[in-house]
Amino acid sequence: GAGVSQSPSNKVTEKGKDVELRCDPISGHTALYWYRQRLGQGLEFLIYFQGNSAPDKSGLPSDRFSAERTGESVSTLTIQRTQQEDSAVYLCASSRPSLGMDRGTADGYTFGSGTRLTVV
Amino acid sequence: GEDVEQSLFLSVREGDSSVINCTYTDSSSTYLYWYKQEPGAGLQLLTYIFSNMDMKQDQRLTVLLNKKDKHLSLRIADTQTGDSAIYFCAERRLSQGNLIFGKGTKLSVKP
Numbered sequence: 001g002a003g004v005s006q007s008p009s010n011k012v013t014e015k016g017k018d019v020e021l022r023c024d025p026i027s028g029h030t031a032l033y034w035y036r037q038r039l040g041q042g043l044e045f046l047i048y049f050q051g052n053s054a055p056d057k058s059g060l061p062s063d064r065f066s067a068e069r070t071g072e073s074v075s076t077l078t079i080q081r082t083q084q085e086d087s088a089v090y091l092c093a094s095s096r097p098s099l100g101m102d103r104g105t106a107d108g109y110t111f112g113s114g115t116r117l118t119v120v
Numbered sequence: 121g122e123d124v125e126q127s128l129f130l131s132v133r134e135g136d137s138s139v140i141n142c143t144y145t146d147s148s149s150t151y152l153y154w155y156k157q158e159p160g161a162g163l164q165l166l167t168y169i170f171s172n173m174d175m176k177q178d179q180r181l182t183v184l185l186n187k188k189d190k191h192l193s194l195r196i197a198d199t200q201t202g203d204s205a206i207y208f209c210a211e212r213r214l215s216q217g218n219l220i221f222g223k224g225t226k227l228s229v230k231p
Binding site: 004033035041048050059091108109113114 | 124151153155160161162163164165168208212216217218219220221222223224
């Protein structure tokens with residue numbers, strides 16, 4: 001598609017339930033990133049997929065968080081047994097394979113509009 | 121402490137220049153970026169600078185990089201009300217695949 005698409009745009013869930021957030025990257029973008037943005041805070045890195053390499057999961061805050069990506073397409077971020085502290089906007093971004101020196105590849109990330117998760 | 125630091129708020133009058141500052145800690149950073157986030161939207165890339173440059177100009181935007189002090193700034197000339205948003209500084213390090221973001225500076229432009 002023309003941009004990075006995330007769904008749902010808003011999700012309200014009860015504490016203890018599981019949620020799945022979806023990200024559809026730009027076609028041809030092999031790298032995909034998930035970030036979390038709590039109210040009034042900066043972006044907290046969660047996980048990074050690059051092609052067929054093992055994902056970098058170093059930012060996942062607990063084992064309740066997991067993410068999958070099939071090939072170079074859609075990714076889902078799953079949060080199990082949600083807690084109120086999980087309330088945030090979850091942002092997905094995608095980029096071309098490498099950030100080289102010319103502007104075309106150094107344009108870096110294209111972000112989706114995010115999923116606003118509220119845990120009540 | 122934070123890897124990338126920015127002041128949280130900046131208020132300017134329409135027509136004035138805005139300067140948003142950022143400091144980072146990793147001398148191996150290769151690219152430094154400025155992103156803009158409007159309310160309810162994702163982040164939009166504004167501009168970037170490669171670490172071997174000290175200045176880059178793009179229309180109303182000027183980026184200055186002081187690599188010795190690890191200080192980056194974004195100047196917006198003739199600031200307009202449409203420039204009101206949160207501006208994020210981000211660094212890309214050789215050792216990591218993901219960008220490291222600051223907390224963002226909320227720019228308010230008063231008419």
